[in-house]
Amino acid sequence: MLQPLSALRPTFALIDANNFYVSCERVFNPQLEKKPVVVLSNNDGCIVARSQEAKDLGIGMGIPFFQAKHLIQSHGLIWFSSNYTLYGDMSARMMALLGSFAPRQEIYSIDECFLDLTGMHRDAVSYGQTIRRCTRRYLGLPTSVGIGKTKTLAKLANHLAKKRVQYGGVFDWQACEPLMEDCLMAQIDVGEIWGVGKRLRMQLRAMAITTCRDLKYAQVSLIRQRFGVVLERTVAELNGLACLALEDTQISGEKRKQQIISSKSFGQAITTLTDLSAAVSSYTARAAEKLRQQDSICSHLVVFIQTNSFADQQKQYANSITLPLVVASNDTRRLSQVALRGIEKIYRLGYNYKKAGVMLLGIHPATQQQGNLFVADQHQHASKVMHVMDHLNQKYGANTLSLAGAGLQQHWRMQAAQRTPNYTTAWAELAQARADR
DNA sequence: TCTGGGGTCCTAGGACCC
DNA sequence: TCTGGGGTCCTAGGACCC
Numbered sequence: 305m306l307q308p309l310s311a312l313r314p315t316f317a318l319i320d321a322n323n324f325y326v327s328c329e330r331v332f333n334p335q336l337e338k339k340p341v342v343v344l345s346n347n348d349g350c351i352v353a354r355s356q357e358a359k360d361l362g363i364g365m366g367i368p369f370f371q372a373k374h375l376i377q378s379h380g381l382i383w384f385s386s387n388y389t390l391y392g393d394m395s396a397r398m399m400a401l402l403g404s405f406a407p408r409q410e411i412y413s414i415d416e417c418f419l420d421l422t423g424m425h426r427d428a429v430s431y432g433q434t435i436r437r438c439t440r441r442y443l444g445l446p447t448s449v450g451i452g453k454t455k456t457l458a459k460l461a462n463h464l465a466k467k468r469v470q471y472g473g474v475f476d477w478q479a480c481e482p483l484m485e486d487c488l489m490a491q492i493d494v495g496e497i498w499g500v501g502k503r504l505r506m507q508l509r510a511m512a513i514t515t516c517r518d519l520k521y522a523q524v525s526l527i528r529q530r531f532g533v534v535l536e537r538t539v540a541e542l543n544g545l546a547c548l549a550l551e552d553t554q555i556s557g558e559k560r561k562q563q564i565i566s567s568k569s570f571g572q573a574i575t576t577l578t579d580l581s582a583a584v585s586s587y588t589a590r591a592a593e594k595l596r597q598q599d600s601i602c603s604h605l606v607v608f609i610q611t612n613s614f615a616d617q618q619k620q621y622a623n624s625i626t627l628p629l630v631v632a633s634n635d636t637r638r639l640s641q642v643a644l645r646g647i648e649k650i651y652r653l654g655y656n657y658k659k660a661g662v663m664l665l666g667i668h669p670a671t672q673q674q675g676n677l678f679v680a681d682q683h684q685h686a687s688k689v690m691h692v693m694d695h696l697n698q699k700y701g702a703n704t705l706s707l708a709g710a711g712l713q714q715h716w717r718m719q720a721a722q723r724t725p726n727y728t729t730a731w732a733e734l735a736q737a738r739a740d741r
Numbered sequence: 742t743c744t745g746g747g748g749t750c751c752t753a754g755g756a757c758c759c
Numbered sequence: 760t761c762t763g764g765g766g767t768c769c770t771a772g773g774a775c776c777c
Binding site for chain 2: 344345346347348349350352366367368369370371373386413532533534561562563564565566567568569612613614659661
């Protein structure tokens, strides 16, 4: 008998790599297996990825590295600066492979994606095992697979797949009796649910909603009234009613970003307007490059600066300024001029600045550029120059060509004391890796 | 001594328009 | 002293995610 489309049970899978950054490092250095390994954020500041062995040492996610440094001596903790060139390339390979397992894929972050398994008539759990085996064999990356009727349930299933060894890395709610489902949900803290963060968790606990099961059966009208539609959707999704659709990254291509931020902490604090201007100029160039990559222009630019908020005894100052552009643009030179005018306005003498950044807003496609009667049209010329600049920087490395304002010394640049070579993207560094051995 | 860098969505409130 | 009703757009801020 022919079944109506709606009779198909929607099925989502969430696949993510375990300890992705650490796993990437391990692919190229197998001696790291079974050892406590962490990868650090920019400036070697925080711990952003931990191997299981590192987690077992009690190292928390996101803690400042200096709090764990003593474990290098005492427990042989191994650490790396982050190498986003390597992780980005490994991610692209993983997503290409995973995309081949389903007609539709949503790439959700650098290390996870949703697959649409709706209507695929096979045992979802064993299909999940196949996906894991292939990713391990072809890329060397360990993964976990969660399956459910909604994205929220797939996320939660992924949590179980990861935490409970008896499931062998794959968990499917649909292979679960309803009673068993509630029993499992009663064992999971409400804070593990996708969309429930620290704040919401606290407020929910105050209402005696402490487990996933509690939230699943919570009074919808009350949730709506207290927390709005976002959490109301989450409750529906926990009950198997799909409210969040798969956003088809494969077909529609990369979505245009609505805001672009380029901001970094400085390797060491800086005090002068000259240095600050150089940093801001360089961040603006980076942001403008991202803007051109998605073929957009922006109408507003925000510049912000701040001192080190963790230094209690130090004088604090933080400020930002939003600047409109006369004509929307993606020209590094024009954006840079505006950004520098902003930094001059908010700069104050006598502070140790630790961080600065640039945010681009009012982003729309370059084809929609609104002319200005009083400004001669220089767009054609500008886009040619920018094209050449992007091309050279892509071919010969970042900052081959940059504005004089960005400075040549750049002693404010980030620290990255232990970055591994770019094994997969640079022949020269592959040779270097061999020489190191 | 040392504390990341991106993004998203939703809501409330004000400005402005008819 | 009286002072509409609705709509749109923008911004700031709060929450979340990785």
